[in-house]
Amino acid sequence: MLEQFDVLVIGGGPAGMAAAARAAECGARVGIVDDNPTLGGQIWRGESGEAQEKQEAAVWRKAVLAAGVSTFCGTRVFHQSRPGVLIAEHDDDLHVLGYRTLILATGARERFLPFPGWTLPNVMGAGGLQAMVKSGLPIRGKRVVVAGTGPLLLAVAAYLRQHGAEIPILCEQAPLSSLFRFLVTLLRQPKKVGQALLLKKSVGGVRFATSSWPLTAQGKRMLESVTISRHGKSETIACDYLACGFHLVPNLELPLLLGCQIHGGYVQVDDLQQTTITGIYCAGEPTSIGGVESSLVEGQIAGLAAGGRREEAQKLFPAREKARRFAVTLDRTFRLRHELRNLASPETLVCRCEDVAYARLQKQASWRTAKLQTRCGMGPCQGRICGPVTQFLFKWNPDSVRPPIFPARVVHLAAALAGQSDTQTASTLGGS
Amino acid sequence: MPSQVTVMVNGSPVAVPAGATVAAALGSAGQPSRTSVTGEPRGPLCGMGICFECRVTINGTPHRRACQTFCEAGIDVRTEE
Numbered sequence: 282m283l284e285q286f287d288v289l290v291i292g293g294g295p296a297g298m299a300a301a302a303r304a305a306e307c308g309a310r311v312g313i314v315d316d317n318p319t320l321g322g323q324i325w326r327g328e329s330g331e332a333q334e335k336q337e338a339a340v341w342r343k344a345v346l347a348a349g350v351s352t353f354c355g356t357r358v359f360h361q362s363r364p365g366v367l368i369a370e371h372d373d374d375l376h377v378l379g380y381r382t383l384i385l386a387t388g389a390r391e392r393f394l395p396f397p398g399w400t401l402p403n404v405m406g407a408g409g410l411q412a413m414v415k416s417g418l419p420i421r422g423k424r425v426v427v428a429g430t431g432p433l434l435l436a437v438a439a440y441l442r443q444h445g446a447e448i449p450i451l452c453e454q455a456p457l458s459s460l461f462r463f464l465v466t467l468l469r470q471p472k473k474v475g476q477a478l479l480l481k482k483s484v485g486g487v488r489f490a491t492s493s494w495p496l497t498a499q500g501k502r503m504l505e506s507v508t509i510s511r512h513g514k515s516e517t518i519a520c521d522y523l524a525c526g527f528h529l530v531p532n533l534e535l536p537l538l539l540g541c542q543i544h545g546g547y548v549q550v551d552d553l554q555q556t557t558i559t560g561i562y563c564a565g566e567p568t569s570i571g572g573v574e575s576s577l578v579e580g581q582i583a584g585l586a587a588g589g590r591r592e593e594a595q596k597l598f599p600a601r602e603k604a605r606r607f608a609v610t611l612d613r614t615f616r617l618r619h620e621l622r623n624l625a626s627p628e629t630l631v632c633r634c635e636d637v638a639y640a641r642l643q644k645q646a647s648w649r650t651a652k653l654q655t656r657c658g659m660g661p662c663q664g665r666i667c668g669p670v671t672q673f674l675f676k677w678n679p680d681s682v683r684p685p686i687f688p689a690r691v692v693h694l695a696a697a698l699a700g701q702s703d704t705q706t707a708s709t710l711g712g713s
Numbered sequence: 714m715p716s717q718v719t720v721m722v723n724g725s726p727v728a729v730p731a732g733a734t735v736a737a738a739l740g741s742a743g744q745p746s747r748t749s750v751t752g753e754p755r756g757p758l759c760g761m762g763i764c765f766e767c768r769v770t771i772n773g774t775p776h777r778r779a780c781q782t783f784c785e786a787g788i789d790v791r792t793e794e
Contacts, residue, residue, distance in 0.1 A: 316762050318783060323761055327732075355781065390763050402745045402756030412760030416780065417733025418740040502745070502754050532763075633758070633766065636751040661765035661776070666758070688765075688776070 285379040286312040286351070288587045289367070291358055291535060292386030294322020295573050296565025298341040299580030300384045300587070305348030307588025312351040312378060314369055316687075319354055320345065322388055323408060324573050327415035341577075353378075359685035360697045361539060368697040375693045382560050382587040385536050385548070386580060389566035391433075391526035392669050394617075395631050395639065396624035398498030398507075399525070407437040407526040414444055421445030423521040426507045428452035428495045430615045431528035432572075439483035441524070449518050451484070452493035452509050454527070455615055460491060463614040470607065472574075494621060498523055510620075528615045530669045531567040537682040553594055554583035562587055571608030578604055622674055631674070632667040634660020639674075648677035661688050718786045735779035735790055736760070736767045746779055747793035769793065 288304040290297045293315030305311040317326070325338035345352070353369065356376060360368040367383075369376040391406040398404065405413065407429055414420045425446045427438045430453055438451050453460070467473045493511040498504055508517045531547060542549045542557035548567045550556055556563050562583040565576035578600045585594035625631065627640035635656040645651040648658065648671060657671070658664030663686065664679060671677045685694060719728045720738050727742045736757045739746055745754035746767040757767040760780050767779040770791040779790070 316781065318781060326761075390759060390761065393758070400749070400753055400755065402754055405757060406759050409758055409760035413734075413737060413740060413757060413780070416760070417730045417737035417784075503743070503756075630753075633749070633755070633764070636749050636753070661768070662763060665763050 282375075283366070283377045283379050284312065284351075286310050286381070288312075288382045288384060288584070289378055289380035290314070290350075290384045290386060290584075291367075292322070292388050292565070293317065293320040293352070293354065294386060294388045294565065294576065295324065295341065296388070296576035296580035296583075297322070297384070297386030298345050299577045300386055300562075300564055300584035301350045302341060302344035302348050303581045303584030304382075304384070304588040305345075305350050305584075307585065307590050309382075309588050310351075311348070312353060312380075313345065314353040314356050314358060314367075314376075314378065316357045317354065320352065323412065326412055337573075357687045357689075358535060359687045359689045359693075361684070362697055368693070370687075370689050370693050373690075375696055383539075383562065384554075384580075384583045384587055385539075385541070385556070385561065385563040385567060386565045386576075386583075387532040387535050387567055389529040389531050389570060390665065392528055392530045392673075393525075393666055394429075394527050394621055394624060394673065395629050395670060396495055396497060397626050397629050398500070398504075399495075400630055400633055401498050401500050401504045402502070403500075403504035403521060404498050404523045404525060407431075407434050407524040409526070410522055410524040411437045411440050414441065420522075423447070424449055424519065425522040425524055426450055426452070426495075426509070426518055426520045427524045428493070428507070428509065429526045429528070430454045430617065431526065432611065432615075433526060433528070434524075435480050435484055437524055438487055439480050442487070443483060448484070448487045449520065450488045450490055450493075450509070452490050452495065452511070454494040454618055454621060455491060456618075457491040459614045459616075463610060466607075466610045470603070473607070494624070495523065495525055496624065527617060527621070528611075529566065529570050531570065532665075533567060534663075534665070534682050534686045536563060536567060537679075538684060538686055552598070553586035553591065554579055555586065569605060569608040570611060571604050572611070575601070575604035575608055617673060625674070631670055632657040632660065632664075634658075634662050634667075637667075642671065642675065645675075648679050651677070663687075718784050720784045720786070720788050720790055722790045723792060729784050733784050735769065735771065735777075735782045735784055735788075738784055738790065739767070739769070739779055739792070744792055 287309035290313040301313040356371040548563040564579035564583040625639040637657040651657040758764040762781040771777040
């Protein structure tokens with residue numbers, strides 16, 4: 282039942298698709314694994330608003346298929362049973378995936394920050410709400426406050442508006458001065474200026490407030506209104522949804538589990554995108570939050586390097602250099618302001634899985650003691666939401682990652698722990 | 714392929730566009746997905762399978778993430794009480 286690959290790619294977004302396509306074109310037997318039901322990652326999820334983007338997604342999708350890559354969608358890697366073998370779950374099936382070379386393209390998730398009311402239904406991530414609308418949530422005629430930080434907010438506001446939502450306000454926590462510097466940097470990249478102008482056209486007329494952020498969300502059993510701070514004054518706005526995300530954080534659980542060195546919050550890689558572990562590469566958002574162009578170029582470099590075409594990979598270094606400069610600009614522009622550390626009240630829940638309030642965490646010294654004493658980070662999301670929160674609020678760092686890195690069925694855990702690949706045998710070990 | 718599918722959410726029919734996720738069906742029905750350990754109603758947060766706030770019981774299998782599951786005609790979706 283062991284499925285063996287020359288190159289195994291974890292993550293089916295732009296970086297993973299580019300890596301898989303390039304490696305397979307080199308003649309390698311390639312597999313690509315993604316938790317989501319289809320390839321494309323978050324940015325190319327479902328239908329896409331922008332014609333140009335759609336085309337790019339289609340090009341890479343075709344490249345992956347044409348190259349004969351084996352695709353495992355709806356499949357989560359939760360364990361490494363021994364070096365070179367990953368264990369993954371797809372509904373009721375267990376996959377044992379062997380590799381000679383691994384490419385990690387695990388992407389990023391939104392950063393959330395707690396404020397009173399953030400746990401109410403219909404308070405969602407900005408990308409989260411967009412994903413929901415792409416997945417069939419009706420949004421026409423709904424009032425959506427968009428808030429947080431990062432370039433994603435504009436894209437989400439534009440998308441929601443195109444689909445009939447009313448956007449009473451878009452709150453960006455960054456000050457106007459930072460955004461102005463960001464625009465000046467963009468001018469050096471004509472392609473990005475084009476994208477920015479398109480976005481501006483589609484959000485024209487939306488009230489865009491800088492130095493603004495959500496203070497509280499109100500509602501009985503669902504969101505009814507949001508109170509924002511705007512240049513130091515508070516204002517309450519009735520709405521159906523709050524789409525709120527504070528830029529992105531990389532998904533580092535699998536790189537950490539495998540022992541890859543992390544530096545400055547990102548996976549450390551060499552020129553060819555190889556991590557500190559020989560034979561394990563990393564591409565896209567886990568190496569720096571640089572967006573789709575950066576992910577595509579890093580993915581191609583990793584794929585070519587894994588496929589043995591180093592010279593071809595090297596030709597892409599200048600393009601990557603440019604993309605990396607953009608990532609640095611993004612980091613600087615959308616740095617979180619210190620006022621956001623004071624949004625939570627003592628009763629505000631920080632860990633949503635275990636309902637652990639801010640006041641209980643304030644007394645803790647570290648992520649580890651918080652886990653032991655309060656169960657913070659011990660629920661099904663395993664700290665994916667509250668981990669980055671406590672990193673920002675308390676400067677805590679997770680000290681280890683333990684398998685399973687995703688909740689898995691007991692029968693699959695048993696099989697993985699026994700180092701066995703046969704589900705039938707595993708079921709005799711107990712559990713379901 | 715029909716343009717709409719109907720699923721059952723806590724025993725009531727909900728029509729959604731074909732290709733919609735169970736999370737979208739819950740949203741259309743105005744239903745929270747689960748009750749937290751201290752009794753708060755919760756709905757989807759991340760929309761991408763990370764936060765586990767949208768977990769529901771589908772055709773008797775608990776803890777399925779609604780945002781990562783497509784609607785199929787007639788499936789029985791139960792929110793956690």
